Amino acid sequence: MKCVLILLLCCHAVSLVKHSLKYFFTETPGAQSIPEYVVVAFVDEVPIGDFNSVRGAKPKKDWIKFFEDHPQHLEWYRLKSVDRHHFLKATIETLRQRLNQTEGVHILQKLDGCEWDDETGEINGFNQYGYDGEDFLALDLQTLTWIAAKPQAVITKIKWDAQKGRVEENKNFFVDQCPEFLKEYLRYGRRFLQTTVLPSVSLLQKTPSSPVSCHATGFYPDRAVMFWRKDGEELHEGVDPGEILPNNDDTFQLSVDLNVSSVTPEDWQRYDCVFQLSAVKEHIVTKLDKTMIRTNWEKPADTVTFISAAVVVLTVTIITAVAFVTYKKKKAPDDGSEQSERLNPQS
Structure with missing residues (x-):
């Protein structure tokens, strides 16, 4: 109870x-x-x-x-x-x-x-x-x-x-x-x-396989709700609602997570996050958009580019080293000829 x-x-x-x-x-x-x-x-x-x-x-x-x-x-x-x-x-x-x-x-x-x-x-x-x-x-x-x-x-x-x-x-x-x-x-x-302050709302994700978090911060007062929708209908499955937490400036923050592991790329546009503040008629609606997600993980494409660049640099380094050794060998005189010249200076 x-x-x-x-x-x-x-x-x-x-x-x-x-x-x-x-x-x-x-x-x-x-x-x-x-x-x-x-x-x-x-x-x-x-x-x-x-x-x-x-x-x-x-x-x-x-x-x-x-x-x-x-x-x-x-x-x-x-x-x-x-x-x-x-x-x-x-x-x-x-x-x-x-x-x-x-x-x-x-x-x-x-x-x-x-x-x-x-x-x-x-x-x-x-x-x-x-x-x-x-x-x-x-x-x-x-x-x-x-x-x-x-x-x-x-x-x-x-x-x-x-x-x-x-x-x-x-x-x-x-x-x-x-x-x-x-x-x-x-x-x-x-x-x-009666003062109301609307928040800034962001989409956050730790890794590509993590839930997408709809995060609102800076709102006042703390009488607010936030939820995910699909095709305009509120979702309950695959959603992890958070608690309203205080900020240091007397405003508040709130997050609600959505599990996107089973959401196909073509279905992302069907989802949105809704923030509602008491006594405010207009709601803040944020579409589920991959390009708008803020994250600190390195994208795979960036990793491939980095690896490719490293391979190129390593290859160039090896080629340069081989060329330098070859050049030094060509510049160096034959040991036998040099000895012969020292023994027969008049020839």
Whole structure:
């Protein structure tokens, strides 16, 4: 079962009129190479800042001015983050004892936030937990009860359902406070939240037998999809989709590979690669064209030419050497004649 937390966090199909504010928490006590507690805030799937147990709060560069002008927001995040850190760490310890987990590092994830439709005004909140990569609990805001995703979560569900004050506090945040935060962030960040940057798209191939990679880089935001088509129909077989990765300049890159080992030369023109960026109507279509492929491998024709040239050079060298030896032999006098001349100088 795929974790709902990951699906919600990575979903790129976002309606143009539906906006979201999401908080993604991760608690991993005992982890050596990463902070044991991290929370990241997203507006319309774009990170606006994060907090971790090592260095505290850090807004993204586009949001630094907002939090400087609204220090109460940053203080609210700091207090909430510290409180959630202690709560999640204690919850992991409780679950480890309940599930008889005495060793190893375990991970507790939490995703909460709200969505607001700026056309209908509809508001939806969500509060979900995952444990060790699997769904664990989710709050039903209609009934204000917790839904257990697996039998091991039932005891926690019963315990949390009994905490009426905590459930009401959750409801107030998801229905009132979270939407107000979201609208305030949208007013401030609408200019750069709606900014879109199209990528440059290239065809890449390591060797003649390697898949052809359709590579897009430099796009923003990260709500994008890319796929291969044949005769206008999206392909799934022989295609290896990649993940959206960040660049150093806050833009993103994405690749999708196509296995061309069974594609005949006359069929190449039937394939193309399509890049789609959310909120941009025009798509970037790149035809599968051998002449447009960028590669670092040496073409066979070039190799043959190099070998041929080497053979010619070697042949010329040998001929020159033979001619030089022959010339030297002709120039050199006969040993017997020279000796005779020295013995008979008068002859």
